[in-house]
Amino acid sequence: MTPRSIIERVEELRILLNNAAHAYYVLDEPLINDSVYDRLYKELIDLEGKHPELKTSDSPTQRIGGEPVERFQRVRHRVPLFSLDNVFSFEEFASWHKRLNKTLQGKINREKLSSEASMVAELKIDGNALALTYQDGILLRAATRGDGEEGEDITTNVRTISSIPLRLLIKDPPPWVEVRGEAFMPDAVFSRINLEREGRGEVLFANPRNACAGTLRQLDPQVVASRGLDFFAYTVHLSPDLNSRDDSFLNLTCQWEALSWLKRVGFKVNPHAAFIQNLDQVRAFSNKWASDRDQLPYATDGLVIKVNDFSLQSSAGFTQKAPRWAIALKFAAEEVPSKLIRITFQVGRTGAVTPIAIFEPVLLAGTSVSRATLHNADRIADLDLCSGDTVVVRKSGEIIPAVVRVLKELRPSFAKRLIIPNQCPECFSELERELGKSVTRCMNTACPAILRGVLRHWVSKSSLDVEGFGTKLIHQLVASSLVHSIADLYRLDLHALTSLDRMGPKSASNLISSLDASKKQPWHRQLYGLGIDHVGAVNAKSLAKKFQNSDQLSSAVSNNFDAVQSISGIGPEIASSLKEWFSKDSNQKILFDLKEVGFSLGKVDVLEKASAHQEDLPKPLEGRTFVLTGIMNSLNRNQAEILIEEAGGKVSSSVSSKTDYLVAGNKTGNKRIKAERLGIRIIDEIGLMDLLNPDSPISH
Numbered sequence: 001m002t003p004r005s006i007i008e009r010v011e012e013l014r015i016l017l018n019n020a021a022h023a024y025y026v027l028d029e030p031l032i033n034d035s036v037y038d039r040l041y042k043e044l045i046d047l048e049g050k051h052p053e054l055k056t057s058d059s060p061t062q063r064i065g066g067e068p069v070e071r072f073q074r075v076r077h078r079v080p081l082f083s084l085d086n087v088f089s090f091e092e093f094a095s096w097h098k099r100l101n102k103t104l105q106g107k108i109n110r111e112k113l114s115s116e117a118s119m120v121a122e123l124k125i126d127g128n129a130l131a132l133t134y135q136d137g138i139l140l141r142a143a144t145r146g147d148g149e150e151g152e153d154i155t156t157n158v159r160t161i162s163s164i165p166l167r168l169l170i171k172d173p174p175p176w177v178e179v180r181g182e183a184f185m186p187d188a189v190f191s192r193i194n195l196e197r198e199g200r201g202e203v204l205f206a207n208p209r210n211a212c213a214g215t216l217r218q219l220d221p222q223v224v225a226s227r228g229l230d231f232f233a234y235t236v237h238l239s240p241d242l243n244s245r246d247d248s249f250l251n252l253t254c255q256w257e258a259l260s261w262l263k264r265v266g267f268k269v270n271p272h273a274a275f276i277q278n279l280d281q282v283r284a285f286s287n288k289w290a291s292d293r294d295q296l297p298y299a300t301d302g303l304v305i306k307v308n309d310f311s312l313q314s315s316a317g318f319t320q321k322a323p324r325w326a327i328a329l330k331f332a333a334e335e336v337p338s339k340l341i342r343i344t345f346q347v348g349r350t351g352a353v354t355p356i357a358i359f360e361p362v363l364l365a366g367t368s369v370s371r372a373t374l375h376n377a378d379r380i381a382d383l384d385l386c387s388g389d390t391v392v393v394r395k396s397g398e399i400i401p402a403v404v405r406v407l408k409e410l411r412p413s414f415a416k417r418l419i420i421p422n423q424c425p426e427c428f429s430e431l432e433r434e435l436g437k438s439v440t441r442c443m444n445t446a447c448p449a450i451l452r453g454v455l456r457h458w459v460s461k462s463s464l465d466v467e468g469f470g471t472k473l474i475h476q477l478v479a480s481s482l483v484h485s486i487a488d489l490y491r492l493d494l495h496a497l498t499s500l501d502r503m504g505p506k507s508a509s510n511l512i513s514s515l516d517a518s519k520k521q522p523w524h525r526q527l528y529g530l531g532i533d534h535v536g537a538v539n540a541k542s543l544a545k546k547f548q549n550s551d552q553l554s555s556a557v558s559n560n561f562d563a564v565q566s567i568s569g570i571g572p573e574i575a576s577s578l579k580e581w582f583s584k585d586s587n588q589k590i591l592f593d594l595k596e597v598g599f600s601l602g603k604v605d606v607l608e609k610a611s612a613h614q615e616d617l618p619k620p621l622e623g624r625t626f627v628l629t630g631i632m633n634s635l636n637r638n639q640a641e642i643l644i645e646e647a648g649g650k651v652s653s654s655v656s657s658k659t660d661y662l663v664a665g666n667k668t669g670n671k672r673i674k675a676e677r678l679g680i681r682i683i684d685e686i687g688l689m690d691l692l693n694p695d696s697p698i699s700h
Contacts (some may be wrong), residue, residue, distance in 0.1 A: 004052050010054045013044040014408055017060040017381030030210060032407065033335040033392055034301065034556065038086055055524060058232065069340065072152035072217070078178055079237045081145045083321065083537060084304065084328040090283050093305070093329050096277065100307070103316055103324060113576060120255040120275040124328055125232055126209045130158065135546075137173030139166050144216065154216055158183070162224035163232075164267035172240040175598040181233035185212040189228040189520075190673055208299050223473045223529050229297070233267035234259070254308045276305070282329075290331045297673050302330035313573060335394045337407060338362045340387070343374065343418055345425045349453025349531055349662075351441035353420060357403050362393060364493070369393060372401040376438045377420045384408070386415035399529045408531035445586050448478050454531055458486050460480050462537050462638070463529035464518040476500050486529075487593035490515055518599045523549065526601055530590070533577040538653075541645070542567050543578075548593050549602025556692050621646030627655050629672060630665030632685045647692050655680065663688050 017040060020031045032040075041060065045691035050053045055061070071506050087093045104117070121430065129145040142158035143151035157480070158164060185193075190208040205211035215227045236258050252258055256275055263269045274285050286303055293300050307313050307325040316325035338359040346354045355374040362369055372393060374380055382408050385391070390410040391403045424431055424442040426449040433440045442450065455474050459466035466489075477483040492515070521529075524544035528537050535543070545554040547565055556564050557579040564575045581587050595601060626644050628637055628651065630631055635643075638661065641651045655662060655674045662682045664673040677681055683691070 002054065006047060006051060007054065007320075010044065010047050010051070012409075013047070014038055014056075014059055016042060023222065031405075033207075033394070034209070035330075035335045036337055036392055036407075038088070039332065042086070042088070063575075072154055074146070075141065075145075075148050075153045075610065076142065076149050076411070077131055077148070078176075079131075079150065081129060081148050081180065082318065082323055083145070083148065084326055085319075085322045086302075086328045086330055088330050090286060090329070093327065094279055095284065096327050100316060100324060104312060117312060119282070119283060120259070120273060120306050120308050121276050122304045122306070123183040123235060123289060123296075123300045124302040124304045124330075125184050125270065126207075126301045127182040127212050128209065130183050131182055132158070132164065132179045133179070134168055134173065134179065135179045136175065137168040137170060139164070140176075155220060156221050157216055157224040160221050161229045161231050163230050163268040164602045167266075169264070169266040175531045177231050178237040179262065180235045180237070181231055183212055183216060183229050183231050183268070184208065185215065185227065185229055186299050187670075187676075188297060193227060193607075194305045224321055231268060233262045233269045234269070234304075236262060253310055255306050255310070255418050256272070256308055275308070286329060286331075293331065293671060295670070297670075297677055300331075301334075302328050304328055332363075334364060335392055335404065336362045336364060337390050338390045338391050340391050341634050342387075343380075345421065347424060347426050347449035347453070349441050349450055349457050350533060351447065351450050353424070353440045353442060355420060357391065359391060359393065359403075364393065371402045372403050374403060377440055378434070380418055380420070385418050387412060387418060388415045390411040422557065432558075446484075449481075450479050454486065455483065455489070457516075458489075458529045460529075463525055464521050465525075465638075466518045467514045468507070469514075473500070473503075485590060485593060487590070487597050489520075490597035519600075522598065523603050526594075526599060527553075530581075530587075532581045534574045535577065538651070539570060539574060542570060545605075549600070551602075553578070554588075554591075557582050582652060587669060597614045621647040621649030623648070624660040625650045625658055626661050626663055626688075627652050627659050627675070628663050628665075628667040631681060632663075632665040635685060640685075643688075643692060661688075661691070 016035065021035055044059070045296065048059065048061060058197060078243055084094075087096055101117070131143045131145070131151065132139060132512050133141040133143075139155070139159070141153060142155045143153055144353070145151055159166065176673070185208040187208060188209055190205065194204045195213060198279055205214065207239065210532075211227075212229060215224055215229055218224050228401065235255070236252070238252065256273075259269050259273055261289045263357055272289070274281070276282055276285065282303075282305060289300070289303065305327050307316060313323070313325040316323070318324060336359075341358045341360060344356045344358060346356055348354060354376070355375050357372050359370060359372075374383070374385070383391075383403065385403075390407045392405045392407065394402050394404045420431070422442050423429065424444065424447060427442065427444050427447040429444040429447065431440050431443055432443050452474050453470075456471065458464055459469040459474075477489075477492075477500075480500070482492065483489060492512065494505060494512070497503050498505055499513060522544070524537075527544055527550070528535065528540035536590070543553060547556060557575065559577060564570060564578065565572060591601060621644055626649055627642055632640065644651050652659065655671050657678060659678070659680050661673060662680055664672055664682050664684060672682065
């Protein structure tokens, strides 16, 4: 007798997975992430394998895929578009490979198997499978996978994808050829679209695959064209009647040759495919891309390993839902479920209250993760987060964990909806949320958490760059009531500092010296250090160039608002934030106190003379935009920015088509990849110094 608990678990998994498949394939509204679905699906396969009497015709394990949506015309695939079985570790892959060899040994000569059983490994692109039919070399039809037998005709939309040829690059094509591949949305495009959607107040796409699926099913092809989808071809099915003078058709005997042929006739093929001859090479290839995939400009969640020889593929055959000669080897999941323990609330320097989810530790991308930001009250509401929930946690390419959804099917009966509290968790003042804003704030300027945030920002490298001030020291200064404002830092003496834990006379003396040195920082750094909402380091420089000191800036935002908005990079939001900041008496007192402890809060004579002298110097970088990435050998980032700006150049934080140069140090990341894709000139630190020299050949 099968235990009742097993019967109930199989039924629970069957319902959950069927609902998830319907939501994903029919409604375009995914309920759970692929990695979570894969693990639950594997659990159901294992249970049905141990208890075959529980297997039913409506089980998702008996289905190739979901049903096609109704709004596009249904079309039948000439050759079934099968999905692949998955394995989740190299050991599982090795077991699959052993079973494959056993199957083949029973059907073909062992000598042939040992000499020809090579494989091809390709990256598994996280997109949407397409079947492209070409008649006499011209694109006739493009269809989605659908249920594997029938898909949706989305030809009009697919014609907008530039990497899909409308005509094959061959003179004498066969009567028909069907090309299979993956449509996908590059990461940079995905980020741009979500930023645009956020600006319009629209729901964000969960990941590039969802965004791609939604785009392919758009009714307006112009929307599809604007979203910049891409496509990699990965296999081909040829007409049995090859009345073609092109002998290359007849010579396609394996997957490796097929990839080469696809490139030749005009398709984009993923450049990272590998010819594999043994299991050790599979392991090495998998390990490489498991660690390097974040450097790619698109999402990949594993490898596809195929038997290379077409005749061996034919001998291996198919199961009911997948080929026996190919398998998807998934990388370690970047999304995993975990149990929510509680929510804590952090108060930042602007008073913004940020909820933080604390959950049971999970292993993500090789590290243990147990907390993630929930951003604001709206995010908690969107997730419909309750106590005791099971949440799905993602770790993005930036290594920032996030809660992406709740598995409501697993919600306990005692669950209670979670909200942001009415009182500040630090000072217990009433919290406020402005009408139309998503941020909840503590408005008490004396709140210890706000003060700690203000102090951390002031002493940071990009602001006043005061050495020796760590988080623990700032906590001590605030908790002991030695510091109530920025200016109080400059009133500290040896006696006060040495009264703190682990603070000796020498360390205290060094801190005082660092504080004194910070008074000489230029006006734009002082302005940025004030922490005015929306005023970043770049905008602070623009404002400091226009207004000689804090008095001029304060007068301008009060009496000449339009002049402030006319400055390049300063829009209405920043100008309004400046006006609001300078209008508060508490902030005017901050400025008064800083002047009292020795700050200029403006350009000093030496700097003004240096600035005037700079106007007379050549500007070899005039009109050129630079982006910095990586770690340089002799310059830090601030020094490089100063050199570029003094030479007339502009420093931007992100790579775009308007970027002229990427200055790359060691340990570069996605900025370099994007620059290479856009064809932007990449130089190193020596190249930058050459550009700064007006007589250098590289500068012309």
